[in-house]
Amino acid sequence: MEINLRKARPGDRDKVIWVESKSTPNLSYVPHVWDMFLHDETGDWSVAELDREIVGCGKYTLLPDGSAWLETLRVIPEKQGLGVGKRLYEHWLRLARSQGVKTMRMYTGTGNVVSKGLAERYGLRLAGTYREARMQCTRDAHRSASGFRQVSDHEEATRLVMPLSEKWAGFLVMNRTFYEFTPALCRYLAENGMVYHDPGTGSVVTIGARFMPEDALHIGVLSGDHRACLDFAMKTGAERGAARLNCQYPPQATDIHEALTSYGFSVAASDFIVMETRLDG
Numbered sequence: 001m002e003i004n005l006r007k008a009r010p011g012d013r014d015k016v017i018w019v020e021s022k023s024t025p026n027l028s029y030v031p032h033v034w035d036m037f038l039h040d041e042t043g044d045w046s047v048a049e050l051d052r053e054i055v056g057c058g059k060y061t062l063l064p065d066g067s068a069w070l071e072t073l074r075v076i077p078e079k080q081g082l083g084v085g086k087r088l089y090e091h092w093l094r095l096a097r098s099q100g101v102k103t104m105r106m107y108t109g110t111g112n113v114v115s116k117g118l119a120e121r122y123g124l125r126l127a128g129t130y131r132e133a134r135m136q137c138t139r140d141a142h143r144s145a146s147g148f149r150q151v152s153d154h155e156e157a158t159r160l161v162m163p164l165s166e167k168w169a170g171f172l173v174m175n176r177t178f179y180e181f182t183p184a185l186c187r188y189l190a191e192n193g194m195v196y197h198d199p200g201t202g203s204v205v206t207i208g209a210r211f212m213p214e215d216a217l218h219i220g221v222l223s224g225d226h227r228a229c230l231d232f233a234m235k236t237g238a239e240r241g242a243a244r245l246n247c248q249y250p251p252q253a254t255d256i257h258e259a260l261t262s263y264g265f266s267v268a269a270s271d272f273i274v275m276e277t278r279l280d281g
């Protein structure tokens with residue numbers, strides 16, 4: 001059976017949405033990211049055809065630090081196990097090498113043995129486990145008076161955010177995209193207005209979304225007065241019309257877990273893993 005990989009085209013939209021609806025019935029975001037994925041000049045948004053029918057898709061994205069992020073890998077159930085996922089990985093590994101990319105990552109649910117096994121087959125190894133908490137945005141939630149101000153200077157953002165790397169086990173997560181703590185990430189966060197600091201309490205929180213901000217704003221890190229950070233995040237979410245707040249954190253950060261759950265966040269039933277490989281040489 002011949003697998004044909006090619007770049008996604010505007011006319012593929014409905015078919016790819018159909019692929020997603022069949023392969024991840026409980027997770028649908030392709031309609032919202034379609035244009036962004038299609039116009040990503042440095043990345044790759046591919047479809048896989050079998051007998052000229054689209055049966056799979058996948059996205060390769062260069063993150064601000066130059067690492068490659070694999071996402072939205074989907075194959076319809078009837079055509080799984082035939083090598084489509086492997087073809088996409090091989091395509092992306094070639095692309096990464098041609099771009100001089102040094103690190104490649106993906107995430108999946110802890111229960112997704114196929115996705116994990118596929119990543120391992122291409123040398124990706126476990127780099128972290130994260131828990132996800134979410135809470136609806138409510139309009140009456142901004143309890144504490146807030147002294148938070150936006151940090152737009154990237155050097156200041158780097159000074160504030162980089163020291164949080166160890167506590168957050170190396171990754172800041174937005175839209176289930178795992179960003180390694182790097183100065184390049186801090187610059188990206190600052191340039192996109194996502195870093196907030198309250199000098200009075202020494203608190204730092206990042207709030208933003210890579211896509212679909214109306215669906216959720218993501219708390220990447222919080223530090224200092226947790227309650228004040230969450231009040232400010234809730235206020236920001238409500239003001240911007242986000243349906244909910246999300247936060248992914250390492251399970252060993254028990255104080256973060258406690259802060260989120262006592263605030264009213266509910267924790268997802270299962271965790272997520274991030275996997276990575278280094279491509280030196």
Ligand SMILES: CC(C)(COP(=O)(O)OP(=O)(O)OC[C@H]1O[C@@H](n2cnc3c(N)ncnc32)[C@H](O)[C@@H]1OP(=O)(O)O)[C@@H](O)C(=O)NCCC(=O)NCCS
Nearest residue numbers: 023073074075080081082083084085086114115117118121
């Ligand atoms: C995950 C997914 C993309 C894989 O695509 P696929 O086309 O079925 O995968 P392929 O046939 O190319 O590759 C199968 C490989 O997965 C791995 N694999 C399959 N079953 C496995 C298992 N039970 N345990 C460990 N590894 C397994 C193996 O490496 C296998 O290759 P091999 O048999 O040659 O060693 C597909 O199953 C899918 O769309 N699932 C639903 C959506 C999803 O989970 N996406 C992942 C992102 S969260």
